[in-house]
């Protein structure tokens with residue numbers, strides 16, 4: 001079931017959805033990229049349809065609502081501790097197929113990785129519904145088809161993508177309650193016409209990777225990592241844009257000199273930056289950028305799978321898009337495949 005809407009009709013839909021939900025979507029920030037004339041597309045709260053960037057991949061991911069880069073968790077005094085308040089208004093996030101798959105990875109880590117669920121993540125997660133942005137074509141550096149994240153059949157209430165008349169939307173949950181009416185009534189009242197609409201999914205990308213089935217232990221000492229000790233500047237951007245990176249650190253901010261009154265913050269961390277593996281006594285597990293790269297890459301395509309049965313990486317390509325040193329993560333995967341095949345005595349990775 002679906003509809004074609006003019007841009008004005010979609011604005012009416014957004015206005016109505018905004019009565020119930022806080023709306024978060026990719027937004028193009030003009031000239032706010034790494035150089036003055038470069039735009040950046042990041043997630044922000046939107047009030048109008050024309051703020052939503054439907055035609056380009058976002059540089060940063062949707063995860064920033066669920067796991068903000070910096071979040072105060074609670075306040076403390078000598079005798080009391082109180083968690084921060086969070087608006088209970090439902091949230092609707094617009095995102096693409098690969099990012100919906102990334103959500104499964106975030107849920108895995110924050111909710112299903114041990115006996116305790118992460119309460120602060122859970123309270124945000126419980127507020128959120130999703131709207132899918134269709135992908136009629138692949139973007140630069142995407143390799144979602146190789147990772148099996150190019151399609152998604154559920155987990156969203158409707159999809160939207162550009163159309164020559166405005167936008168076209170398919171309703172996955174037409175009876176969803178979106179305030180004073182159902183989703184279907186809301187779209188029907190604002191549509192140009194009803195139409196057979198299904199979300200677009202890419203079926204192949206220019207960038208293709210093959211994830212090695214077996215990675216030998218010798219990969220840990222392989223010289224392939226040395227190049228990144230020289231090239232990588234450990235800025236951590238590849239982690240911060242990644243929809244599946246979940247590491248954070250804790251910071252206490254004291255309001256008094258005696259350190260007994262203050263707040264505790266959860267702040268995003270990066271396995272690529274200095275200090276991430278520091279331990280008491282001045283030790284550091286991974287000193288070189290090559291060792292850090294080895295950890296990051298093998299975590300994404302080997303270690304997470306060993307633990308949970310599927311790869312962590314969803315193939316969004318944002319790490320390649322954002323790296324100031326033009327380091328290609330997909331090339332590294334290819335090198336790991338080649339080194340593994342050589343060690344396993346295989347030909348062409350088979």
Ligand code: SF4
Nearest residue numbers: 232233235236238323
């Ligand atoms: S974005 Fe590039 S330079 Fe920065 S830490 Fe990642 S790989 Fe290294």
Ligand code: SF4
Nearest residue numbers: 242313314316317319
């Ligand atoms: S590792 Fe790179 S390609 Fe994979 S999910 Fe993270 S940002 Fe996307």
